[in-house]
Amino acid sequence: xxxxxxxxxxxxxxxxxxxxxxxxxxxxxxxxxxxxxxxxxxxxxxxxxxxxxxxxxxxxxxxxxxxxxxxxxxxxxxxxxxxxxxxxxxxxxxxxxxxxxxxxxxxxxxxxxxxxxxxxxxxxxxxxxxxxxxxxxxxxxxxxxxxxxxxxxxxxxxxxxxxxxxxxxxxxxxxxxxxxxxxxxxxxxxxxxxxxxxxxxxxxxxxxxxxxxxxxxxxxxxxxxxxxxxxxxxxxxxxxxxxxxxxxxxxxxxxxxxxxxxxxxxxxxxxxxxxxxxxxxxxxxxxxxxxxxxxxxxxxxxxxxxxxxxxxxxxxxxxxxxxxxxxxxxxxxxxxxxxxxxxxxxxxxxxxxxxxxxxxxxxxxx
Numbered sequence: 001x002x003x004x005x006x007x008x009x010x011x012x013x014x015x016x017x018x019x020x021x022x023x024x025x026x027x028x029x030x031x032x033x034x035x036x037x038x039x040x041x042x043x044x045x046x047x048x049x050x051x052x053x054x055x056x057x058x059x060x061x062x063x064x065x066x067x068x069x070x071x072x073x074x075x076x077x078x079x080x081x082x083x084x085x086x087x088x089x090x091x092x093x094x095x096x097x098x099x100x101x102x103x104x105x106x107x108x109x110x111x112x113x114x115x116x117x118x119x120x121x122x123x124x125x126x127x128x129x130x131x132x133x134x135x136x137x138x139x140x141x142x143x144x145x146x147x148x149x150x151x152x153x154x155x156x157x158x159x160x161x162x163x164x165x166x167x168x169x170x171x172x173x174x175x176x177x178x179x180x181x182x183x184x185x186x187x188x189x190x191x192x193x194x195x196x197x198x199x200x201x202x203x204x205x206x207x208x209x210x211x212x213x214x215x216x217x218x219x220x221x222x223x224x225x226x227x228x229x230x231x232x233x234x235x236x237x238x239x240x241x242x243x244x245x246x247x248x249x250x251x252x253x254x255x256x257x258x259x260x261x262x263x264x265x266x267x268x269x270x271x272x273x274x275x276x277x278x279x280x281x282x283x284x285x286x287x288x289x290x291x292x293x294x295x296x297x298x299x300x301x302x303x304x305x306x307x308x309x310x311x312x313x314x315x316x317x318x319x320x321x322x323x324x325x326x327x328x329x330x331x332x333x334x335x336x337x338x339x340x341x342x343x344x345x346x347x348x349x350x351x352x353x354x355x356x357x358x359x360x361x362x363x364x365x366x
Contacts, residue, residue: 014361016331018205020352021047023198024246024325027064030055030196031349031358044200044208045107048082052103052212055196063194066100067139069214071221072157072171074146076137076214078102079228082110085207085236092117094224098134099127103212106228108132119224149218158220158250195227197234197244197325205329209236209244216249225249231290240297241329243309247322247338255291255313292326302326303334307366310336323348323365339365 016022021034034051038044056065056078063069070076080102081092091110094117096102105127109118118126128134149155150170159166162173195213211227211234219225226232226249233253234244245252291312295305306326313320323337323346337346344365351358 014333014350016327016333016350016352017354018331018352019044019200019202020327020331020333020350021051021198021200022325022327022333022348022350023051024196024244024323024348025061025194026347026349026360027055027058027060027196028349028358028360029058030060030198031351034198034200035351035358038200038202044202044206045082045084047200048198048208048210049103049107051198051200052080052082052196052210053101056100056102056212060196061194062141063214064196064212065102065214066135066137067142069217069219070138070142070146070149071215071219071223072154073221074138074143075221076142077221078137078212078214079225079233080106080210080212081228081230081233082106082210083208083230083234083236084110085209085238085242088237090116090230092228092230093119093123093127094228095120095123095222096127097121097124098137099124099132100135100137101132103210105130105132106210116230117228120222145217154218157218158216158223195233195246195249197227197246199234199236199242199244199325199327201242201327201329201331206238207236207242207327207329209234209242211244213249223250226253229253235290235293237293237297238329240293241302241327243292243306243324243326245322245324248320251317251320252313252322292324296326296328301334302328302332303336303363306334306336310338310366314338335361335363337363337365 019038021031023031030051033054034047037047037050059065059067078096079094083090089110091106093105108130154170157166159173161178163176195211197211199209201207213227215225236242292305292309306324309324325335325348327333335348345362347362349358350361
């Protein structure tokens with residue numbers, strides 16, 4: 001049995017008065033939309049849905065909603081997820097076509113089916129049957145992005161071990177013999193992964209979380225990232241807290257939640273201010289947001305929980321692009337991000353009763 005030491009540093013973290021909303025990136029209008037729902041007495045699920053929906057309408061940073069991140073066929077598709085931390089119910093959609101309100105469809109999956117996750121054309125048909133309007137998600141901007149990509153010989157793309165050489169040519173591609181090669185040094189566009197991840201915590205400490213995105217620019221059709229996967233894109237548990245992420249979903253989703261009482265490793269939390277090590281709980285360290293929430297359950301402050309989650313990925317992918325927000329049920333919150341050239345600080349939004357308006361916060365990446 002392998003033992004991991006997770007060092008819980010006494011890092012600065014924020015505190016909000018319940019209820020409150022926290023979301024990734026400076027998406028102020030999304031925060032305002034969610035906060036308005038809570039002020040009007042709406043549920044935390046309503047708040048998360050309306051907040052993410054606002055970003056879908058506003059096309060936040062071009063990475064949420066219609067008209068952004070065209071795939072290899074020039075089509076925009078959407079991924080979204082919403083989670084109820086009271087019941088642990090989840091509704092999710094991925095590779096959603098023709099429907100602008102992805103977070104709304106995700107909630108419909110949760111409320112009107114016994115399923116958790118619907119994908120592709122079938123998810124779109126479900127949405128239409130539920131009364132969502134079918135519309136073309138392509139815009140002049142997304143068409144221009146796609147056209148320029150074709151002119152640039154389909155660069156960049158996500159292909160490897162195929163012919164013709166994907167670093168110089170468009171497809172169609174066929175597999176080639178696997179050759180031993182150096183790790184790909186694909187250029188990272190930090191604005192191509194700006195998922196909105198949102199957490200809402202009610203007056204009673206109940207938690208909900210959600211995400212919405214149009215995925216990675218020039219992705220292979222059918223690709224699903226982390227945003228719509230519970231525990232990878234976001235996670236909520238009203239007995240502990242919530243977490244949500246943004247970044248390179250193809251990397252971040254590889255750190256999925258797994259709790260195995262038979263095979264799990266022992267998680268030891270060492271508080272550096274006391275240097276006391278306590279065998280707290282048995283958790284397999286394979287879940288980004290599940291891990292962050294479980295750390296908060298054991299008493300870790302949110303900033304430390306976020307940093308530990310990021311450190312978990314850095315061990316395997318030191319140059320990955322990503323950030324996490326965390327909040328516990330008492331109103332404490334924090335964030336962490338992986339430092340890269342051009343990405344040394346991560347911004348996020350918080351709104352609660354004392355402020356009554358969205359406040360821009362930031363954290364230095366490490």
